[in-house]
Amino acid sequence: MGIYVIRVPDIGEGIAEVELVTWNVQPGDSVAEDQHLADVMTDKATVEVPSPIAGKVIALGGAVGQVMAVGAELVRLEVEGEGNLKENSAPAPASQAVKATVSIAVTAPAPVAPAPKAAPAPVHSSAAAPRAAAALRKEGERPLASPSVRRRALDLGLDLRLVHGSGPAGRIAHHDLDAFAAGGGQAQAAGGAQYVERHGEEQIPVIGLRRKIAQKMQEAKRRIPHFSYVEEVDVTELEALRQRLNQIHGVTRGKLTLLPFLARAMVLALRDFPQINARYDDEAGHVTRYEAVHLGVATQTDAGLMVPVLRHAESLDLWACAAGIARVAEGARTGKAPREELTGSTITLTSLGPLGGIVSTPVINHPEVAIVGVNRMVERPMLRGGQVVARQLMNLSSSFDHRVVDGMDAARFIQAMRALLETPALLFVE
Missing domain, CATH: 3.30.559.10 (Chloramphenicol acetyltransferase-like domain)
Known part of the structure; x- marks a missing residue:
């Protein structure tokens, strides 16, 4: 087995650095050749970074929102054969500590793409807890949804944490709200949950x-x-x-x-x-x-x-x-x-x-x-x-x-x- 390092690509046009806006893989993931690994943003566009080789992710080279120089180490893979780096080389900085956030994956900017595995910041709330059977997400995990879906859920008195999302990475769409409301979710929310005190906070990094x-x-x-x-x-x-x-x-x-x-x-x-x-x-x-x-x-x-x-x-x-x-x-x-x-x-x-x-x-x-x-x-x-x-x-x-x-x-x-x-x-x- 060998180590293969994927570096921040040279986008051209004299660009010397890019912002890392999305991780689509995490350490331990297996990736195929040409699989979409990450998105990096320049002043003009966002570029998808594919994997030139199949392997297993062992380290990520940066955190979402970090500005990285062209040529900097982006991903380390464990691959069959010798790879392009010796195994005793120093590990990539901030590798295992990198946690993905809800971010944008666009090609010459675009809408929100599939979200990675962790939320940007926990939401701590002392509001009445939902029914255990309906808890679809971990404590503090922020549901993925567009602003219009969030606004409509608020108008309907629905708790998005209880709604199953049918989109990529569990993203909630309008038809998911309809299905949840039709199944009694709206009545449950109207039964008093919308009038309890709420003390949740979240910090959202301004990135991408x-x-x-x-x-x-x-x-x-x-x-x-x-x-x-x-x-x-x-x-x-x-x-x-x-x-x-x-x-x-x-x-x-x-x-x-x-x-x-x-x-x-x-x-x-x-x-x-x-x-x-x-x-x-x-x-x-x-x-x-x-x-x-x-x-x-x-x-x-x-x-x-x-x-x-x-x-x-x-x-x-x-x-x-x-x-x-x-x-x-x-x-x-x-x-x-x-x-x-x-x-x-x-x-x-x-x-x-x-x-x-x-x-x-x-x-x-x-x-x-x-x-x-x-x-x-x-x-x-x-x-x-x-x-x-x-x-x-x-x-x-x-x-x-x-x-x-x-x-x-x-x-x-x-x-x-x-x-x-x-x-x-x-x-x-x-």
Whole structure:
């Protein structure tokens, strides 16, 4: 038997270090050739590290969240034959002590992947203990579930520790909640467990994509003097047009949401405000204005907020734009977006859809100089021609870099978008 050392791969592009974000194996596991061992993250993407050889894991070279140099020892395997390291070599640092945490496994960032074997931190609770027969997890083990599943379980009064997860590594899905509730779980929770005192705490390490998001948001707020501008838009005619186009062309050309109309209005308005379709390099001290509109589409994934890029939005009609937005967003959510679709945006469009609230103050996607957000559409009474009528209204909430964009220009830009959206025929006039 021999020892085979797998090292942190050279990702290329001058990258000297990576962050270890997921372990998919533990000491004692047998692995096959090409088996997925771990995920490491660079500034641009997360890369899966496969095993080039079959063997048994005897040591792990780092802990989740640790930054490791390219070429550092990642995994030691016991293999048939001589391996590539003598048996009396020093063991890998922090080998047996490494404990995996719930983390992200993505390829050019993506949703949460199968979780490893241990939870990030124990939850100690003095709440009433569940029935022993229903205890599916060890004491302190945190169930794996997306934020939406956790929120729904809270609304239903369900204890996720008692729910069997059918997904990878026991991950709980919405249909698992349905099955548990149908089996009496909801009634059990409603019987008083939701009113007991709870004293649980947990510490979750900020690693992987979540760390990158935190760093980028902090950098954007630290380096960019934001100012925000909000304008109300009457989208009654626009919504009528959208519904009519979907009736006529929905089956053959695809359904339209409001986003492609907003993107088209943005493209047309930017022609008169080139200083807004720009990126500011504050270290070099210059602004680059772009004729092309590479539209960032803020997308919520299970792993966190991502901004995939729809390139050359100025060249797309409504249906091509709708298909493009759906494609890049889905690529981000599934982890299949290529690297070129994750960088290079010149302005960003963000929307919380039906959860959009009344007003928001979006954070600029550094090094861009502007971001436009759309809030929830609501029907409200308005005075038109002396008559009170029902109209569909929504707000555009935008933020700008005050170093590059003056307040007057920002207001005029949003007013230009408003004029296009309130008279949607103008969207098709060159």
